[in-house]
Amino acid sequence: MAFELPALPYDYGTLEPHVDSQTMLIHHTKHHQAYVNNLNAALDKFPELKDLGLVEINKVVGTDKLPGDVATTIRNNGGGHYNHTFFWKVMTNPSNTNGPSGAVKEAIEAAFGSVDEMKAKFNAAAAGRFGSGWAWLGVKEDGSLAITSTPNQDNPLMASLPDSTPMVPILGLDVWEHAYYLKYQNRRPEYIAAWWNVVNWEQVASNFDAAKTGAVLL
Amino acid sequence: RISRSISTVKLPDLPYDYGALEPYISGQIMELHHTKHHAAYVANLNKALEQQAEAEAKGDVSKVITLQGAIKFNGGGHINHDIFWTNLVPPKDFEPPSGELKALIEGQWKSLDNFINIFNAQTAAVQGSGWGWLGYNKGSGRLEITAMPNQDPLSITGLVPLLGVDVWEHAYYLQYKNVRPDYLKAIWNVVNWKNVADRLAAAKK
Numbered sequence: 097m098a099f100e101l102p103a104l105p106y107d108y109g110t111l112e113p114h115v116d117s118q119t120m121l122i123h124h125t126k127h128h129q130a131y132v133n134n135l136n137a138a139l140d141k142f143p144e145l146k147d148l149g150l151v152e153i154n155k156v157v158g159t160d161k162l163p164g165d166v167a168t169t170i171r172n173n174g175g176g177h178y179n180h181t182f183f184w185k186v187m188t189n190p191s192n193t194n195g196p197s198g199a200v201k202e203a204i205e206a207a208f209g210s211v212d213e214m215k216a217k218f219n220a221a222a223a224g225r226f227g228s229g230w231a232w233l234g235v236k237e238d239g240s241l242a243i244t245s246t247p248n249q250d251n252p253l254m255a256s257l258p259d260s261t262p263m264v265p266i267l268g269l270d271v272w273e274h275a276y277y278l279k280y281q282n283r284r285p286e287y288i289a290a291w292w293n294v295v296n297w298e299q300v301a302s303n304f305d306a307a308k309t310g311a312v313l314l
Numbered sequence: 315r316i317s318r319s320i321s322t323v324k325l326p327d328l329p330y331d332y333g334a335l336e337p338y339i340s341g342q343i344m345e346l347h348h349t350k351h352h353a354a355y356v357a358n359l360n361k362a363l364e365q366q367a368e369a370e371a372k373g374d375v376s377k378v379i380t381l382q383g384a385i386k387f388n389g390g391g392h393i394n395h396d397i398f399w400t401n402l403v404p405p406k407d408f409e410p411p412s413g414e415l416k417a418l419i420e421g422q423w424k425s426l427d428n429f430i431n432i433f434n435a436q437t438a439a440v441q442g443s444g445w446g447w448l449g450y451n452k453g454s455g456r457l458e459i460t461a462m463p464n465q466d467p468l469s470i471t472g473l474v475p476l477l478g479v480d481v482w483e484h485a486y487y488l489q490y491k492n493v494r495p496d497y498l499k500a501i502w503n504v505v506n507w508k509n510v511a512d513r514l515a516a517a518k519k
Binding site (some may be wrong): 113120126127168172227229248249261274278281287 | 346350353354367387441442443444463467476479482484487488491492
C-alpha cells in the first residue's frame with residue numbers, strides 16, 4: 097500500500113489573502129507530492145517499513161530501525177510527508193478561526209502565561225529558524241506544552257535525533273522559503289504574523305486532546 | 315586587558331545591473347537577493363560582531379559563545395554571496411573555461427558537460443537550504459565538487475572556493491518555482507569562468 101497525497105481540506109484560494117493560492121497550489125501539488133513520491137520509492141525495497149505507518153516511520157528516524165542506505169531519504173521524505181499532511185489540517189478558512197478555547201487554552205496559559213505570550217515565543221522560533229525548517233507547538237512527554245523549531249523536514253516526533261525536543265505536535269508552521277516567498281519574498285515575519293489568521297484552532301484542540309492520551313492524530 | 319576596534323562589513327555592489335543576467339536569472343530575483351538577503355546578512359553580521367566586541371570587553375565569555383551561531387550564519391551568508399556575485403557574468407560576456415582550468419576540469423571529469431551534470435546532480439540534491447561548490451584542494455592540487463548546508467562557508471572544509479551556486483529557494487523560486495533543476499541548467503549560461511580561473515590562480519600562489 098503506497099502513501100498518497102492527501103486532498104486539501106479546502107480550496108487552494110481559501111487561505112487568501114494570508115497564504116496565496118499560487119503558493120498553496122505549488123506547495124501541495126509539487127512539494128508535498130514530491131515527498132510522497134520519494135518516500136514511496138525509498139520504501140519499495142522495505143515493505144515492512146511501509147507497514148509501520150507514517151507516524152511510526154517518523155518516530156524511528158535516528159534509530160537503527162531504518163536501514164543505513166535509506167535512513168536519510170526516509171528522514172527527509174517521511175518527515176516531509178507527515179509535516180505537510182499535518183500542516184494542511186491546522187489551517188482553515190480565515191473566517192472560521194476564533195482563537196483557542198477550553199482545555200488547550202488553559203494549557204497554553206499554564207505554559208506561557210497567555211495566548212499572546214505563546215504566539216510571541218512561537219513567532220521567535222519561526223523567525224529564528226535559520227535556513228529551512230518548521231516551528232512547532234506540542235505536548236511534551238510530561239504533558240506540558242512547549243515550543244521548538246526543527247531544521248529541514250525534521251519534526252518533534254523524531255525523538256531519537258540529537259538536540260530534539262520530543263513532542264506530539266499540535267500546531268506547526270512551515271518556514272521553508274517555498275511556503276511564503278511568492279507573496280512575502282524575504283519578509284518571513286510578515287508571513288508568520290498573517291498565518292495566525294488561518295490557524296484551525298478546532299484541529300489544534302483535537303490534536304491536543306489526542307496528544308494528552310499519547311496518541312498522534314494524522 | 316586588550317581592546318580592539320571592529321571593522322564593519324559592507325554590502326558590495328554588484329558588478330552588473332540587476333537585469334543583466336536575464337533571462338537566466340531574473341532582475342527581480344537579483345535585486346531582492348542583493349538588497350534584501352545579502353544586505354540582511356551584512357547588517358546582522360555587523361550587529362553580532364559589535365555585540366561580541368562588547369561582550370569581550372566585559373569579559374562575558376558566555377555571551378560571546380551565544381553569539382557564535384549568528385556570526386556563522388550571517389558571516390557565512392556574507393562570504394558566500396560576496397563570492398557568488400563575482401562568479402556570475404552577463405550572458406553577452408560569457409566565455410567558456412580555457413587554459414589550466416579547462417585542462418583540470420577535463421582531466422578530472424572528461425568534459426565540461428559531464429562536470430556540469432555531476433555538479434548539478436549533487437547540488438539539486440541539497441536538502442533544504444545550501445550551496446553547491448567547486449573548490450580547490452591545495453593539498454592534492456585537484457578540484458572537488460561538494461555541497462554545504464545553510465550558509466556554512468566552503469572554507470571550513472579547507473577547500474578554496476572557486477565557484478558557488480546558491481540553492482536556497484530565494485535564489486530561484488520567483489522564476490523557477492519548485493523546479494530547482496531548471497535553474498541549475500540555466501545558471502551555466504552566466505557563470506563567469508574567468509573569475510573562477512582567477513580564483514584558482516590565486517589559490518595556487
